[in-house]
Every structure is written in structure tokens, then in C-alpha cells.
Amino acid sequence: MADNIASLIKFSQLCEVFDKTCMLKKQEKSAPLSLFIKEYKDKALNLRKENPNALISFYPALRLILPQLERERAAYGLKEFTLAKRIIKILCLPPQGGDAIRLTSFKSSGNTNIKDFADAAYWILRKHFLDSSGVSILQVNEYLNSISQLNADNNPRGVDEELHNLFRCTNADEQKWLIRIILKDLKLGMGQDRILKLYHPDAVDLFTVNNSLSIVCDTLSDLTVRLHEIEVSMFSPFRPMLSQRCDPVQFKKVFSNNPRLYIENKFDGERFQLHMDNNVFKFFSRNGFDYTSTYGANYSTGGYTPLLKNAFKRHVRNVILDGEMMGWNKKTNQFGSKGMDFDVKHLKPHNVYQPCFCVFDIIFLNDQVLSNKPLCDRLLLLNTIINPVQGVIVTSHRMEATSEQEVIDCLNRSMDREEEGIVFKDVKSLYKSNDLAIPDKVPSEYCSFAKIASGLSNDELKILDEKLGPHWKKKNEGNPEDFGIYWGKEKPDLWIPPNKSCVLLVRGSELVRSADFNTKYTLRFPRILKIRLDKPIYDCLSLSELEELAGTKAVQKLSKRHIELSDLEVVEKEKKIRRRYVPAEIKPVEAKSDILSGYEFCVLSGYEDWGKDDVEISIRERGGSVVLVERSTTLCILAGDDHPRINICKQQNGQCDVVKLEWLRNIINTEEFTLYTPLHMYHICKKTRNRFLGEYDKYGDSYTKNITEEDVPNIIESVKQSVIKNQLPRLIPLNVTNFRKIMPIFHHLRLDIYDMKWL
Incomplete structure (x- = not known):
């Protein structure tokens, strides 16, 4: 008569449950495992009736279902590469043969049907192992116990022999799941808490306290008995009470x-x-x-x-x-x-x-x-x-x-x-195991936040390179979103899967809004303070925590001042209005003319003798309007000097023209409105470029209008830039003496050189 229920349940039955679970949709995945647990318990109760001393714990099965939570069995000393080498040895495969290479290099095979190492091994093992001897769950655990002990005894040959014995009594489908159990990742698409709750509603709470699957199974064997109190016991580990991050506004409450x-x-x-x-x-x-x-x-x-x-x-x-x-x-x-x-x-x-x-x-x-x-x-x-x-x-x-x-x-x-x-x-708080805890699971999504290039020494860079170097992927190599990575406008040349990355301690001078990153925020002047290889990736700042920080006055200037009492004041959030569509708040001005009536401008900068505020007043005095940020109704952006936005518009092919402020000054001086020409441009949008192609040549000279004396220096500069661009062997200085020598270049200019008295 059997004295252990685990000896009556075939491992193949559990593998069938795993296969069914993988094929079902997320909301339906619980059904096969739930049915297996019920049938297991029913057989256990029947066995207990026949044999009062029989062992009926669900633990032998649960430690195979949740191998990542196994604490009572030591490490196997088997990872993907070492397993590949041992399988090659067991099957006597040629080391340079196709199957051996597929095992050792499964990640770079390019086969999208291969999900993991176990999947790659299955297609090779199925050629050699077709039948199963009906090994039980109890026997599988005994084999795994033996492999674990042999590894602890530093006996690699014994590990090879025991692994070979286990493979000889199983088929390829069972071996696929055995490999995943050894690697502690079944890839069922179900979280550990969901699986524990299928066994008992209180299983998550009890495991949280003691981290022992065997105690969970022994204590909660009866579904009708609920766990009302969890006691801490000597020599039994429990999850400690953890703290929660708190920003100053939360602290007020x-x-x-x-x-x-x-x-x-x-x-x-x-x-x-x-x-x-x-x-x-x-x-x-x-x-x-x-x-x-x-x-x-x-x-x-x-x-x-x-x-x-x-x-x-x-x-x-x-x-x-x-x-x-x-x-x-x-x-x-x-x-x-x-x-x-x-x-x-x-x-x-x-x-x-x-x-x-x-x-x-x-x-x-x-x-x-x-x-x-x-x-x-x-x-x-x-x-x-x-x-x-x-x-x-x-x-x-x-x-x-x-x-x-x-x-x-x-x-x-x-x-x-x-x-x-x-x-x-x-001071009056009670000790609650795992209370306020950050969950020990990997987040499903990661958002880009900042671009950092300083702070590490050469030695630290070497450490980081050793950690991350083998795992970098090129921009077009794979899909980052498959790993839950989401960029903003800024996209890196290389990226790395989050589970191969690490946590960095970073400091910045200010937390600011940004459309370049997925978090919608970024740091000004960021630098790396430490590499935190000791922290798991789930211990990084979460998006919700970042948004809480962004709503706190104290973090706007991260390194400029201390926290103050006023930072703890909880204020009602003001209704947000998009700045792009809000006209500048302005005082009334005296109307001088209407030559700019109907035109809207965005002013980036002015001159020393004509500042930005004065420019905006001049526009409004002549009937024009001013906005802080350009929009579809804006005629152009005006800049008096080399403003950083000019290069940004050029690089991003901005949809609004960027015009030299001198154009507006000429209009105001003459009180006559004329559209800007190519000679007035810092940046030309696509619509304006198409208009210019029909009205001006490549040097900015109009096909229909005579140029003025003021236009000539700009045209000469345009020609000079064209000469430089075409890399002529020698640049000719443009001065009074040699201007006549380069007259052929200006044959398209409709004016007589001898009448140009300004020379």
C-alpha cells in the first residue's frame, strides 16, 4: 500500500496541466491547475482513509509548480549553458554539430518559435527520448534532491549521472518542463500569488510571513479552515515589515x-x-x-x-x-x-x-x-x-x-x-510582516526618463561594461516593447533588456517637464553617483513615485536648497492649460499703425538695443499679436541672435519659419509690410521652401523684383557660403579690389557694378 500521495501522481499529469495552461488565455489559465489541485486533494483524502499514516501533503507538487519559491532544496548548479553542455554529453552530440550549436547558441538562432532554452532543447531531445516510464512526482523530487546534494558536495560527475538517469525515465515533453523547473522559470503566464491562492485563499499571506512552501501546504491543507492569525516562530524565517517611500506632501497627511x-x-x-x-x-x-x-x-x-x-x-x-x-x-x-x-x-x-x-x-x-x-x-x-x-x-x-x-x-x-x-x-505601530512592502516581482513596463553621460570614474565604467557589455542590442535588433521598454522622442542607439540591466543612483539639479522621454519628465544636469549592483531592478523609482515627486515643490530644484516647512503644505492643483495655446499676458499699448494686423508672431530673442519685450510691444503697437510658443496660425518665429531653438528647428525640420529680426525692423522703420525672403531666414519650413523655389534663385535673388543696396551683402554672403559648400580649391576674399575679378559669378544680378557708389 502506498504511503505517500506523491508516488501515485504521475509527473506526466502535471506536465499536461502545464501545457494546457500555456495554451489558454490569461483569464482562463487557472482552470487546469485548479482542477489538478482538487483531484490531488481528493486522492489524498481517499489514501488517508485507507492508510491513516500516509503522507498527503501537496508540497511535492507545489515545489515543482513554483520552483522559484523553493527554499528547502539547495542550488542545482545548472544554468542554461551548463545544461546545454550536459545534454550534449548525454546525447553524445558532436560539439560542432548543428544540434550542439543550437543548444549552446539558442538565443542567437533567430527562430521566433523558440521561446526559451527548454523549448530549444525539446526539439533536439524529442529525437532521442520518445517514451516515458511513468515517473511519479515523488520520484522527480528525489532525483532533484540528489542533483542538488551532489552539486553541494562538489561532485559534477555525479550530477551528470543523476541527470542522465532522470532523462532516461522521462520523455522529451517531460524533460522540457524539468529543464524549466531546474531553471526556476516555468513561463506559465501566471503570477506566484495567483497560483498560491488556487491552493488556499490565505496561502499568499502565510508564505509572505515564513517563505516556506512546506509550511503553507501543511498549515493550509483544508480549504474550509481559514488563517486568522499568523505567528512568528523561532528558526522559521518571515518577511520583515518594510517601509514605504513618502514625499513631503504625503508626510503632511x-x-x-x-x-x-x-x-x-x-x-x-x-x-x-x-x-x-x-x-x-x-x-x-x-x-x-x-x-x-x-x-x-x-x-x-x-x-x-x-x-x-x-x-x-x-x-x-x-x-x-x-x-x-x-x-x-x-x-x-x-x-x-x-x-x-x-x-x-x-x-x-x-x-x-x-x-x-x-x-x-x-x-x-x-x-x-x-x-x-x-x-x-x-x-x-x-x-x-x-x-x-x-x-x-x-x-x-x-x-x-x-x-x-x-x-x-x-x-x-x-x-x-x-x-x-x-x-x-x-510609536504606537504594531509589527506587520511584509506590511507596506514593495512587491518582489519584475515590473512589466519601463519608461525612458533621462540621458546621462557623466559621473563615473574609469574603474566604475569598467565595472558597468563588464555587467552590461554582453547584453547590449543595436537600435534595430529586436523590439524593445517586447521587453516592456517604451521610449519618447529620444531613442538610443543601443538598448538593453531590463532583466540584464542594473540600478543607478542619479542626481540632477532640477526635475522638469519634457516631451523627449516617456515619463514626460526628466532631470537637468544629471550625473551618476553610484552603481547599485546590490539592488534588484524592481527597486528603481516607479512612474507613480516620479509623478508624486513632480507634484512636490521641494523637488523642482533638487540640489539648490533644503526642504522647508512650506513644502509640506498640501495645495489644490491648479487647472492645467496648455501653454502652447495661451497668448502672452500683456498690458494695453498705444496703437501706432495696422501694418501687422492679422499676423501672429513668436519672439525668441531681441538685440541689445531692442530687447525681446520691446519687440513684442512694437508688434502689438502695429496690430500684430504675440504668442509664447508657435502654433499653426503663427506666421513665423523671430530671432535676433543665435538662439538654441534655431538649431532645434533645423534638426527636427520644424513646421514654422525662423526669421531674422532684422526683417521686422525694416518693416517698422519703413512702415511698409513685405513678406520675408530667403535672405532673411534662419530656418525655412516646407511650405515656404516650395514658395521660394518659384520666386528666388539659389542665392536668394528674386526673379521678379530688383534687389536693393541692402540686399547685396546678403547675396554676397550666400554666394560665399555656396562656394564653401561646393569646396572650391580657393576662397576669394570679397573686397573692393577683387570684386570686379569675380564679376562673372554675379552675371545673374541685374545691376551695373560701376553705378554701385556704396563700394
């Missing part, structure tokens, strides 16, 4: 409900929890990974725990502490940061840095869970159990704030010291 706050400096380390029971220790990271083997399980093992020998008071039997593991520089007696060249999770004794645990909360003490006690009570207990040791274990320094100004002062001091920031906490 928070402070009004919490007149007493604790303020702490934000640490730039690795979130850790320390469990100790009768001098036996365990250390867990934020995501539930066990680092006890690194830090030490007792006072005589590891690189950190021996330093804690006298750190706890005598009355402390067991305790769970929440804090940040920082790197302490033993030479300078200062903390380092995650952006520096060390990993606090893997520090060696000879390293200049050693781990230092900065404690800011206590969750469990002497067999009592403290999560339901207010923060102020928890911290009172924390102060009674630790003997702080510099560079080893310390408690977070905090101050109590009862006014907004005190919080602002703390924030400004943190800014002056270029620290990570500050954290403020309600």
Missing part, C-alpha cells in the same frame, strides 16, 4: 494622524533577522535565505557569531531581532555601503570590513511573540537585552519628533551628509 514619531537614519545594508535560542543562532535574509553557515550557528563557528559572545544579557533565553547587516570598516571605524566593493553576506576574516548587525526592532523574546505590542514597548524591551559592541552589534539611534519642523531638520541633516535618507515610525 501622515503626521496629522501621528503626532509622535520615531526618526531613524536609513541604513544602506542588507536586511536580516537574527534568531537565537539558548546560544544557537540562525540568520535569514529579507527573502528568507539561510546564511547561518556563513555567520555561524554558535559562538565557536562562522565568521560573525563568535563576536556576539557577550552581546546578550544573561536573562535572554531566546530572541528574534530585525535589523540591517552593515559592513564595518575596521581601519576607519565607519560603516560602508552596499554600493561599495564588498558583499556583507560573504565577508572573509582578512577583509577590512566585518559584519555589524544594526538592530531596530525585536519580534520575539523568551518564548513570547511581541508583534502585537506597540513599537514604543518593543523598543523598551530591546534596550534591556543587548550589550552594544562597536562594529559588531548596535541598536539604531533614534529621536522622537513631535513637530513637523523636527522631521524637516532631520531630513535636511541627512541630505547634507549624503545619507540614504530617514525613516519615521509611528
Whole structure:
């Protein structure tokens, strides 16, 4: 009689569920898996009736369905390339043969039908493995346990043999899913939370607390039983309570409900929890990974725990502490940061840095869970159990704030010291696991925000090149939108998939609106401060957070001043009117003529003796109108000097003419309106260019009107520019002496050189 339900469920049944799920639409994907879970549980209950001692947990199946959440099985040591090499070895493929190359270079194959490495391997494996021996879910887990243990024992030959044994009892379709399980990415098109909720409505909450699929399956085996309270337990990891980003306007609302706050400096380390029971220790990271083997399980093992020998008071039997593991520089007696060249999770004794645990909360003490006690009570207990040791274990320094100004002062001091920031906490808050958390999942969309070219040293550029170099794609190589990347008008020459990229710490002088980037905002004078290889890509600034910042006065000038009390005032947003269609707010002027009546102008700049404001007044005095930004009814843009907008109009082929201000000055001086000619232009739009082609030659000389003395210097300049453009062997100086020598060039000019007395 079977004693484990997992031995009665074939792995092929689970593979069929995976295949069906992949083929269904997003809203229908839950059905096959939901039915599988129900049938599994029904068989389990029947087995329990036959054998009261039978194991009926869903865990053996769930750890295959959600391999990315597996915590109890160590790493397999198998990635895409190493798997490719082992499959080539198992199948005895020629290393330079077509199938071997398709395995090792599947990404560059160009075959759009190949979704991932498992897909590429399937089409090769199906030639060699047709039948399945009906391997069960239990047997698959045993094989995977063995591969994991052999890898931990540094036995690559044993890994090869066990992988070969697993492949011999499965067919190609099963092997495709085995590869995805080993690579921890099934590509089902369903999020982990959705799958957990299919098992039990409270499964997400429980997993959030303890990061253990086995505990989820054992605790929530009955759908009719709901989880009303989740307790923290000794030596069982849980997701810590996380902070939430908050801008000054949001803080105004928070402070009004919490007149007493604790303020702490934000640490730039690795979130850790320390469990100790009768001098036996365990250390867990934020995501539930066990680092006890690194830090030490007792006072005589590891690189950190021996330093804690006298750190706890005598009355402390067991305790769970929440804090940040920082790197302490033993030479300078200062903390380092995650952006520096060390990993606090893997520090060696000879390293200049050693781990230092900065404690800011206590969750469990002497067999009592403290999560339901207010923060102020928890911290009172924390102060009674630790003997702080510099560079080893310390408690977070905090101050109590009862006014907004005190919080602002703390924030400004943190800014002056270029620290990570500050954290403020309600003194009455309870400890809620994973509360206010940023989800540990990759965003589906990424927006362009800024263009940055400075801030990194040569060494930092080398680090960045090593990280990103192999993954750059050319502009026309692939579709960035397939990776969720969206540009604005500015498009780069190279791009990189977000999952191959990294987070940068960037500073700018000002946050401004921009139509060039997808975020609609950008930074002025941006520069890179740090490469944050320690941060996952989902930890970058989100679009909603950027928009919140953009609505805060304090970020308009990012590096010019401190936060002020007035920045916390919540003001009602004014109704936005597009600037493009709003005429300049002007005072009445005295009408002098109507020669510009019906014409609309946009003035970029004036002269020293005729400023921009004076130009606009002159236009209005003569019946014209002025706008701040050109539009379809604008006659032209006027510029008195070399304004940056001129080059922008040329580069972007602007739809409005850019005209020299001298043209308008001539009209005002003569009180006679004439349209501008090619000699007056900085930039010519397409419509005007077509008109000029029928009225003027290439030097700006009219086919129908005589030129004036004022036109000649401009025509001469046009000819000179044409000579330069055509790269004639010698440029002839245009002066009185040699002007007659180049007379043939001007044969098209209808005037007599000997009558030009102005020479």
C-alpha cells in the first residue's frame, strides 16, 4: 500500500496541466491547475482513509509548480549553458554539430518559435527520448534532491549521472518542463500569488510571513479552515515589515494622524533577522535565505557569531531581532555601503570590513511573540537585552519628533551628509510582516526618463561594461516593447533588456517637464553617483513615485536648497492649460499703425538695443499679436541672435519659419509690410521652401523684383557660403579690389557694378 500521495501522481499529469495552461488565455489559465489541485486533494483524502499514516501533503507538487519559491532544496548548479553542455554529453552530440550549436547558441538562432532554452532543447531531445516510464512526482523530487546534494558536495560527475538517469525515465515533453523547473522559470503566464491562492485563499499571506512552501501546504491543507492569525516562530524565517517611500506632501497627511514619531537614519545594508535560542543562532535574509553557515550557528563557528559572545544579557533565553547587516570598516571605524566593493553576506576574516548587525526592532523574546505590542514597548524591551559592541552589534539611534519642523531638520541633516535618507515610525505601530512592502516581482513596463553621460570614474565604467557589455542590442535588433521598454522622442542607439540591466543612483539639479522621454519628465544636469549592483531592478523609482515627486515643490530644484516647512503644505492643483495655446499676458499699448494686423508672431530673442519685450510691444503697437510658443496660425518665429531653438528647428525640420529680426525692423522703420525672403531666414519650413523655389534663385535673388543696396551683402554672403559648400580649391576674399575679378559669378544680378557708389 502506498504511503505517500506523491508516488501515485504521475509527473506526466502535471506536465499536461502545464501545457494546457500555456495554451489558454490569461483569464482562463487557472482552470487546469485548479482542477489538478482538487483531484490531488481528493486522492489524498481517499489514501488517508485507507492508510491513516500516509503522507498527503501537496508540497511535492507545489515545489515543482513554483520552483522559484523553493527554499528547502539547495542550488542545482545548472544554468542554461551548463545544461546545454550536459545534454550534449548525454546525447553524445558532436560539439560542432548543428544540434550542439543550437543548444549552446539558442538565443542567437533567430527562430521566433523558440521561446526559451527548454523549448530549444525539446526539439533536439524529442529525437532521442520518445517514451516515458511513468515517473511519479515523488520520484522527480528525489532525483532533484540528489542533483542538488551532489552539486553541494562538489561532485559534477555525479550530477551528470543523476541527470542522465532522470532523462532516461522521462520523455522529451517531460524533460522540457524539468529543464524549466531546474531553471526556476516555468513561463506559465501566471503570477506566484495567483497560483498560491488556487491552493488556499490565505496561502499568499502565510508564505509572505515564513517563505516556506512546506509550511503553507501543511498549515493550509483544508480549504474550509481559514488563517486568522499568523505567528512568528523561532528558526522559521518571515518577511520583515518594510517601509514605504513618502514625499513631503504625503508626510503632511501622515503626521496629522501621528503626532509622535520615531526618526531613524536609513541604513544602506542588507536586511536580516537574527534568531537565537539558548546560544544557537540562525540568520535569514529579507527573502528568507539561510546564511547561518556563513555567520555561524554558535559562538565557536562562522565568521560573525563568535563576536556576539557577550552581546546578550544573561536573562535572554531566546530572541528574534530585525535589523540591517552593515559592513564595518575596521581601519576607519565607519560603516560602508552596499554600493561599495564588498558583499556583507560573504565577508572573509582578512577583509577590512566585518559584519555589524544594526538592530531596530525585536519580534520575539523568551518564548513570547511581541508583534502585537506597540513599537514604543518593543523598543523598551530591546534596550534591556543587548550589550552594544562597536562594529559588531548596535541598536539604531533614534529621536522622537513631535513637530513637523523636527522631521524637516532631520531630513535636511541627512541630505547634507549624503545619507540614504530617514525613516519615521509611528510609536504606537504594531509589527506587520511584509506590511507596506514593495512587491518582489519584475515590473512589466519601463519608461525612458533621462540621458546621462557623466559621473563615473574609469574603474566604475569598467565595472558597468563588464555587467552590461554582453547584453547590449543595436537600435534595430529586436523590439524593445517586447521587453516592456517604451521610449519618447529620444531613442538610443543601443538598448538593453531590463532583466540584464542594473540600478543607478542619479542626481540632477532640477526635475522638469519634457516631451523627449516617456515619463514626460526628466532631470537637468544629471550625473551618476553610484552603481547599485546590490539592488534588484524592481527597486528603481516607479512612474507613480516620479509623478508624486513632480507634484512636490521641494523637488523642482533638487540640489539648490533644503526642504522647508512650506513644502509640506498640501495645495489644490491648479487647472492645467496648455501653454502652447495661451497668448502672452500683456498690458494695453498705444496703437501706432495696422501694418501687422492679422499676423501672429513668436519672439525668441531681441538685440541689445531692442530687447525681446520691446519687440513684442512694437508688434502689438502695429496690430500684430504675440504668442509664447508657435502654433499653426503663427506666421513665423523671430530671432535676433543665435538662439538654441534655431538649431532645434533645423534638426527636427520644424513646421514654422525662423526669421531674422532684422526683417521686422525694416518693416517698422519703413512702415511698409513685405513678406520675408530667403535672405532673411534662419530656418525655412516646407511650405515656404516650395514658395521660394518659384520666386528666388539659389542665392536668394528674386526673379521678379530688383534687389536693393541692402540686399547685396546678403547675396554676397550666400554666394560665399555656396562656394564653401561646393569646396572650391580657393576662397576669394570679397573686397573692393577683387570684386570686379569675380564679376562673372554675379552675371545673374541685374545691376551695373560701376553705378554701385556704396563700394
